[in-house]
Every structure is written in C-alpha cells, then in structure tokens.
C-alpha cells in the first residue's frame with residue numbers, strides 16, 4: 577500500500593451524484609475519476625465543451641461509470657441552474673458538489689487591470705457561492721443532505737504576493753465554508769474544504785510556474801516532505817469528505833501540502849544547522865544556564 581493508491585472501499589460513493597466544476601482537467605478530472613471508481617455518478621462542467629466531452633469519454637472508458645458533461649461558466653447563474661436541471665433529469669437527484677473551477681496567474685499586482693482582478697475573483701469566489709447557493713436551495717427544498725467540498729489554497733490564510741486576486745477569492749471561499757457549515761447544519765448539509773499544496777497540473781503550471789521560473793527555482797526544496805503531491809492523495813481526501821464516512825466533519829479545512837505552509841515557523845531556519853553545530857550550541861546554552869543559576 578502507498579499514497580498513490582485508492583483508499584476507500586469500492587462502493588463508498590455508490591448511489592451519489594456529484595457535480596465537479598472544472599472536472600474536465602487537472603485535479604477536477606482526477607477527483608472525478610476516483611468518485612466514479614467508488615460508484616458515484618459524476619457531472620463535470622466548465623466553459624469548454626470540447627474539453628469536457630473528451631474527458632467524459634475518457635472517464636467512462638477508464639472507470640466504467642456514468643458521466644454527464646455540461647458546458648457552464650460558473651459566473652452565470654442561469655448556466656449553473658441548467659447544469660443542475662440536466663443532472664437531475666439524467667440521474668434523478670444531486671447529492672454533492674465540488675467547487676473546483678478556478679482561474680489564476682502570477683503577476684505583480686500593480687500590473688493588473690480592474691478586469692484582470694475581476695476575472696479571477698469572479699470565477700473563484702462568485703462561481704463558488706453561486707453554485708453553492710443554487711444547490712443549497714434545491715437541497716433544502718427537497719430535504720437532501722447534500723455535501724459541498726471547496727478547493728481552496730494554503731495562502732487563503734497566509735496571504736501571498738503575486739497571486740493577490742486568487743488569495744482574496746480563496747479566503748472568501750473559506751469564510752463561506754465555515755459560515756454556511758454552521759447555518760446549513762440544521763438541514764444536514766455539510767461543507768468542507770481542502771487547501772492543497774503543489775499538485776502538478778497543466779492549468780496551474782502554465783500560469784503559476786512557467787518555464788522561466790521552473791529553470792530558476794527548485795521549489796520542492798521548500799517543501800518539508802521534499803516532493804509535490806500525487807493526484808490520488810487529493811482524490812482520496814476528497815472522496816472521504818464527499819462520502820458518508822465523514823458524516824461528522826463539517827466546516828473543516830484540511831491542508832494537504834507536505835508541510836509547505838509550515839515554512840513560516842520562526843525557527844525553521846535551524847534546518848540548516850549541522851549535528852556538530854548543535855553540539856556547540858547545546859554546550860553554549862548549558863553554560864549560559866549554569867551562569868544564570870550561579871547569579872541567582
């Protein structure tokens with residue numbers, strides 16, 4: 577057994593229909609793959625219908641599951657409602673939502689136009705609350721105990737330069753996750769989030785780690801566990817949070833980043849200190865301790 581393998585039993589999501597926004601590419605497609613393997617019906621939606629159709633075919637062939645692909649810009653409520661209507665028509669009901677769609681790119685903030693900020697915030701924050709609201713209304717009316725999983729980031733807490741619109745939007749998503757988890761608990765609706773560290777995808781790497789940077793920064797060295805994430809690791813956690821095994825977990829944000837976000841620890845620079853240096857340092861500190869005892 578290792579971290580690249582599926583974790584849950586084969587029927588863990590049987591009987592559930594789950595919408596994965598941005599499910600035609602990257603992490604969304606990896607989560608969709610695993611949900612299908614665990615018996616769920618999956619609806620994937622995003623702007624590019626050709627990408628979705630190709631992904632749906634691939635997903636059905638690799639898993640044997642049922643996939644519905646619907647074009648949808650998550651900034652458009654009427655398109656979101658259309659996805660939900662088509663999902664109900666095909667599968668009878670919707671039980672889960674993964675808000676995974678996002679837009680992001682690195683840039684000095686002063687170089688951004690108003691529109692460049694809007695486009696990121698609208699996809700990430702507006703798209704997430706529109707989709708959540710549309711499904712929440714449906715779940716409450718139909719008395720379905722739905723589950724939402726929001727894909728956030730670790731810099732939603734710490735902030736990060738050069739991705740400011742994304743940081744603002746992802747922080748808003750976390751506030752929504754916790755706020756609604758409390759408010760809608762009364763309806764049995766759960767909301768959780770995952771804050772992933774680096775998981776290589778074409779969408780993210782093209783916009784956040786282009787060749788110019790990749791040649792200069794070996795960023796894996798910054799990650800305490802010294803590697804990037806494997807998509808199955810994220811899919812395992814996502815499937816658990818979408819399943820009834822996590823029925824008592826709500827309002828939670830789980831970081832999955834090999835310890836990357838811990839780098840801010842004030843004494844973490846001590847990572848560089850050698851064993852010999854520690855011998856010297858320990859001696860110096862113990863001497864100081866002895867001196868201070870004599871003084872008192």
Ligand SMILES: CCCCCCCCC/C=C/C(=O)SCCNC(=O)CCNC(=O)[C@H](O)C(C)(C)COP(=O)(O)OP(=O)(O)OC[C@H]1O[C@@H](n2cnc3c(N)ncnc32)[C@H](O)[C@@H]1OP(=O)(O)O
Nearest residue numbers: 678679680681683689691692695729774779780784785795
């Ligand atoms: C450390 C290791 C990593 C480790 C990785 C760590 C991961 C960090 C966590 C987060 C990861 C992610 O979210 S990764 C997700 C990445 N995936 C995506 O972004 C997929 C979808 N993205 C897109 O489609 C595009 O990138 C996006 C720009 C968002 C939307 O495209 P659109 O066609 O809708 O919009 P456009 O018309 O092209 O652009 C809208 C405006 O933005 C401006 N704009 C676009 N790109 C610009 C740029 N590079 N610099 C300045 N401005 C830009 C344009 O000029 C427009 O403004 P005007 O000139 O005024 O008109």
Ligand SMILES: NC(=O)C1=CN([C@@H]2O[C@H](COP(=O)(O)OP(=O)(O)OC[C@H]3O[C@@H](n4cnc5c(N)ncnc54)[C@H](OP(=O)(O)O)[C@@H]3O)[C@@H](O)[C@H]2O)C=CC1
Nearest residue numbers: 598601602603622623624649650677678774775777779780
């Ligand atoms: N990869 C990583 O290391 C990390 C990723 N994340 C998060 O993981 C998620 C997936 O990212 P990743 O797989 O890397 O990147 P991708 O670019 O592969 O995924 C983004 C998806 O969002 C969809 N999308 C973009 N704009 C819209 C829109 N307006 N309406 C509907 N869908 C839209 C895209 O499809 P289309 O273009 O067809 O619309 C695409 O499928 C994101 O939320 C990202 O922030 C977080 C931390 C780290």
